[in-house]
Amino acid sequence: MSATTRSPLERRRGRIFAPFLAPALALYTALFIGPTLYSLYTSFTDWDGINSPQWAGTRNYSQLLNDPAFRSAFGNTLKIVFGVGAAIFVLSFGFMLMLREMRGRRVIRGVIFLPHIVSSVVLAIFWGVLLSLDGLLNQALDGIGIDPVEWLRPGWTMSAVLVALVWINTGYYVTILMAGVDRIPVSFYEAARLDGTNAWQRFRYVTLPLSWDVTAAAAVLWTITSVKIFEFILAFGGNQGALPPTYQWNNAMFVYGETVGGITPVNQFGYAAASAVTTLVFVAVLVIVLRRLMRREPLQF
């Protein structure tokens, strides 16, 4: 890095490198990466969040394995990541293909994006009003002579959450996929059409390969955002200040529930940290696998 080989521009830039970077780097390291590492450490301790942590080895982790609440929370996290994720991507691809040739596509895109820009608490309130016993859906069914259905019976509430999550997120992923597909030149499709291809072949050999990188990025994005889903579950399932029943928890809810959440917080910070770290490892592995599986030669067009 001798000064003689560098242009005046590079020299000048070098001078501002550290001062420009320092504030962001310091804040991020101290209050983002630091706490993450500390979480890693406390997951091996007994900790109430106030007194200093006591080393506990891997006990938190083995306890997690046998905790029915955590097992169901992790199961629900899997349902969200894979089940809801699959539904969103199938729907988004379908919508994208329909929207390409539909009238009013701009309006549709704008409207289905709406759930993404408002608080999940709002959507949970609406979802409750929609599905409650004397709610919107049952009143509509009543109008066509169908008896009210108890949509919110204990065995069904988690499914209600999953369906809602599909509804909330589909518009967002349609937007992302559409942006990828809109970059494909129309001439490709016309050439393919002249070659006598059908709609499926055009999707398989033009749309899919040329939007592959966007699809891969969207899959990674869903993975890392879906494990953070929390507000909707809390607002939809909880009532009167209490937490939702544990069979409706996911990992994010578990961390809140085992620490400061609820009417009588249990403050098991070390234990909750272990569950959070488990989530982090799960996400990391999944992202690595996804990137491996979806890696393709980048296509220039």
Next chain:
Amino acid sequence: MTTTVATQPAEPRAPARTPRRRRLARVLARLPGTTAVWLFTGFCLFAFAFMLISSFKASRDILERPWSLPATPRFENWATAWNDGGFGPAFINSTVLVVTASAVTVVIAGPAAYVLGRRPGRLSNGLNLYFVLGLGIPVQVMVLPLYALMNSLELINSLFGLFVLYVVVSLPFTVFLLTSFFASLPAELEEAAALDGVSAAMTFWRIMLPLARGGLLTATLLNAMGIWNETLLALMFIQTNDKFTLPLALLNYFQQQQFTGADFGALFAGVSISILPMIGLYAWLGRRITEGITMGAGK
């Protein structure tokens, strides 16, 4: 023949010679899909219309005749929500947090993104990766030590404490977005400025920053929307009603109502107070928002 095909206009259009019967068959084949898309769109539209309209209805009307329009619009729902429901102070708290935190985030992330995006090299790449790492770390991982830290700093139940946290959690995405934005700007102006003897800091301030206005606005918007709707951190770090943000006020009002018999009219007025600014922002600057989202995903 093929060369003329390659330079077609941008709009897709059916070849003119397609027989009418085949076109009809295509429309019919697409009918189930088209219907599904419209049903989904209609449902989204209905959900938002229902919430906004219910804010003008009496509680009993919402429960007994949810599908009807209000006989006479009840503006008092909004007054109740704003004054007694705590949505007034919450609106102010949320607004203050959104404005300060999204502005400060860009002020801190902008310069960092500039040097990372404009100075290729191993160090920059490594640091870039270090920031991107933050995108993959769920908030619930870091929130527990943060709670202990804020507790020892007596920043629990403090809007300032929440402001700091919002800046921190917004940093990785903002640095990531702006780095790719700065990297896409042309180099000539910078070089010319350097030859003219303009300092690097001045070049950033006077030349590159104005060029990056679009990216800065997009980043600010996305952060603002994220902070406006953020719930987990607010829930963990804020305890008293006077410091509630809008999602907390909503949650609190919603859960209180389950105790005391609900005033759904006021609840939906509170809901509307929370969603209308976002809808307005989206209607006004929607293109920037979707652009930023797709830019983040495309890289």
